Amino acid sequence: MLEAELAEKFAAYAEARLPGARNARVANINRIHGGASRQTYSIDLAYEDATGPKVKGLILRRDPPDSLIDTERRVEFAAIKSAYGQRDLPVPEALFLETGNEALGAPFFVMGRIESGTPLNPFKINDVEPHRAAIGEQFFRHLGSIAALPVEGSALAEEIDVPAPDQCWRRELDYWASEIRTNARSPQPVAEAAIRYLERHPPPPAQRLSIVHGDYRTGNFLQDGEGTMTAILDWEMAHIGDPYEDLAWATDLLWCGNDQERAAGLLPWPEAIAVWQKASGCTFDPAVFEWWSLFAHVKALGIWVTSEKAFAAGENDDPILAWSGWFTHAAHELMLAMRLGPKHGAGG
Amino acid sequence: MSDIGMILDRIGRKLVTEVAPKLEGDYSGGHAGMSGLMAVMAGEAWDGAADRLVNEIAGMRGLFALAGKEVAIDQSPSMKISDLTIERNALAGYLIALQMSLEAREDDEAKSLNVKIWMHLMATAMARMPSPPDFPDAE
Numbered sequence: 001m002l003e004a005e006l007a008e009k010f011a012a013y014a015e016a017r018l019p020g021a022r023n024a025r026v027a028n029i030n031r032i033h034g035g036a037s038r039q040t041y042s043i044d045l046a047y048e049d050a051t052g053p054k055v056k057g058l059i060l061r062r063d064p065p066d067s068l069i070d071t072e073r074r075v076e077f078a079a080i081k082s083a084y085g086q087r088d089l090p091v092p093e094a095l096f097l098e099t100g101n102e103a104l105g106a107p108f109f110v111m112g113r114i115e116s117g118t119p120l121n122p123f124k125i126n127d128v129e130p131h132r133a134a135i136g137e138q139f140f141r142h143l144g145s146i147a148a149l150p151v152e153g154s155a156l157a158e159e160i161d162v163p164a165p166d167q168c169w170r171r172e173l174d175y176w177a178s179e180i181r182t183n184a185r186s187p188q189p190v191a192e193a194a195i196r197y198l199e200r201h202p203p204p205p206a207q208r209l210s211i212v213h214g215d216y217r218t219g220n221f222l223q224d225g226e227g228t229m230t231a232i233l234d235w236e237m238a239h240i241g242d243p244y245e246d247l248a249w250a251t252d253l254l255w256c257g258n259d260q261e262r263a264a265g266l267l268p269w270p271e272a273i274a275v276w277q278k279a280s281g282c283t284f285d286p287a288v289f290e291w292w293s294l295f296a297h298v299k300a301l302g303i304w305v306t307s308e309k310a311f312a313a314g315e316n317d318d319p320i321l322a323w324s325g326w327f328t329h330a331a332h333e334l335m336l337a338m339r340l341g342p343k344h345g346a347g348g
Numbered sequence: 349m350s351d352i353g354m355i356l357d358r359i360g361r362k363l364v365t366e367v368a369p370k371l372e373g374d375y376s377g378g379h380a381g382m383s384g385l386m387a388v389m390a391g392e393a394w395d396g397a398a399d400r401l402v403n404e405i406a407g408m409r410g411l412f413a414l415a416g417k418e419v420a421i422d423q424s425p426s427m428k429i430s431d432l433t434i435e436r437n438a439l440a441g442y443l444i445a446l447q448m449s450l451e452a453r454e455d456d457e458a459k460s461l462n463v464k465i466w467m468h469l470m471a472t473a474m475a476r477m478p479s480p481p482d483f484p485d486a487e
Contacts, residue, residue: 031375123480186433187440190469193447319382327389330477337466337473345459346466 003029003041006104010043010060013103014110017096018056020049027055038073038236039064039106042113057113059092063106064316074099074159077109079238081155082211087145090114090222090231117222117230125218125257125265131227136266137275138229139221143250144279146232147210147243156211160239166205168242173198173295176302184305185312190333190340191301194294197340203291206242207282214238216246217255218264243282248292252300254331297336304329353391360387389478400475401432407468408439415446415461 007026015024024047032040038061045056063073080094093112100107120128120135128135151157163171177195180188214237222231250264251272257265263272273284308325310316341347363384371377405424412419421438424431447465450458 030373186437187444189440189444189447190473192444193466193469196448196451319379319386323382323386326386327478330473334473334477337470341466341470344466345463347470 003031006041007043009104011045013098014045014058014096015047018047018049021047023048032059038062038108057115058095059111059113060104060108061111062104062108072159073097073107073109073236075156075238076236078155078159079211079213079235080111082157083146083149083232083235086149089142089145090229092231092233114222114231116224117228118225119233120218120221120223122218122255122257122265125259128223128266131223131225132262132266134227135223135229136262136264136272139218139250139264139266140272140275141279142229142232143213143216143246144276144282146213146216147208147246147276147280147282149211151209151211151240154211156238157240162209162240164205165207165209165242168206168209168245169198169203169291169295172241172245172299176295176299179302180298180305183302183309185309188301188305188333190337191298194298194336194340197343198291198295198298201291203242203244203288206244208243209240210243210246210280212239212241212243212245214246214249216250217252218257218266219255242292243280244288244292245295247276248289248296249299252293252296253335254300254328294336294339297332297339300332301329301336304332353395356387356391356394360384360389360391363387393478397429398427398432400472401429401436402427403475404436404472405432405439407472408436408443411443411461411465411468412439412446414464415450417442417446 007029010029011024011026015021018024024045026043027046028042028044030042032042041060041062043058043060045058047054047056061073061076074097077094077097080091083089083091084093085091092114094109095112096110098104098108151162173195180191180195184191213232213235215234216232220232220234221229222233224230253260255264256262259265261268263269266272267275276282277284304324307321308329311318311321311325338347361384363380365384368377368381368384371380409419419439419442421435421442424435443465447462450462450465453459
């Protein structure tokens, strides 16, 4: 669908859903690069209502033919609803959800646009200076706050299964192992060895069930350049599980600008863990974290092989998928090999 | 640097430094920049791809010989990347099975061979890792 056609259909859709709105039109539409899991558009919607003319900033997230991550948009929508307005979390307002193809040719959802902030590129993390410590504190505080959100009664819990605490690790590992085995275009000896290692050394049951963002990391939040995190984005992998999962993913070396001294490349490890513990109410056990940190590499490989498959099949020609299937896959395979090899007596 | 590597490198740099900036703000600008980065990386990888595959294949065949395993995988009929990749992938499937069988054993011989497999996996993972492109604004 061309952008002009999309804009026309969207204006009609939004007018019908905004109370009292008339003469709605899309004043500006701009596709945002990088959202390979959904087609993401920034839209200025102009309309009139009883109080006069208005312009509303919106974000449209529409399903592509194939995506980086195969998730239901209803889950992402529910996750955003679960976090919006809670514990000072900077989360956009979830507005409309459509699961059919009738309105815009594909399922989509719409959220309010947060007007300030840009993403922090994990490969250019020094751009955060001179606000590294302030952003780091917010990064781990918000991560802890997400872990502390109530699960019972949340919009997310109404959409997806709630696992037993002792099944969180098993469910996630089985899912990503299946993704790797289903989608990899070549045998994956390192990933397979890692999966077997994780199965042989399971972590204890989750200390609490939490909303897990699923992709909380540098690159997936906005910051205003003046020391404030303004938005937490990309909730498409949200689920309910072990809070260690988010902490391990957020501090994965790939998102740290290769900085091993600072968690997520933002805050010295002891400070980061202390902030996260205070906000989440969780305790930190290095041995348990080690399991989830290795698992984060496996999960990443699952995403990267799925990306590569979609790109190779021509289902989605966004170059970010080729990058994911090549550079980031190689990076995580190397991390896994270098961490697991010494555990088996090799190198180290 | 071979000619093809040089060509990919130049194309990539042109995309990143000239084309992508002119498309800034447009969705295709991100595509152009990312494509340029990968063209530079492809230029470097192209030069070493056959060598890397030959080393992986030799490493795995050596491990199977140490294990006393006969693997019914034909040698690549040529040095083409596509042929070598078929051989490498077939051997990698056997390597997974071999490692699983070793992990099920407790004897020193199995542990020793498993260490060698891990050393092979570490070395091949390192060899596959592309160099990060050296653009100041690389994403």
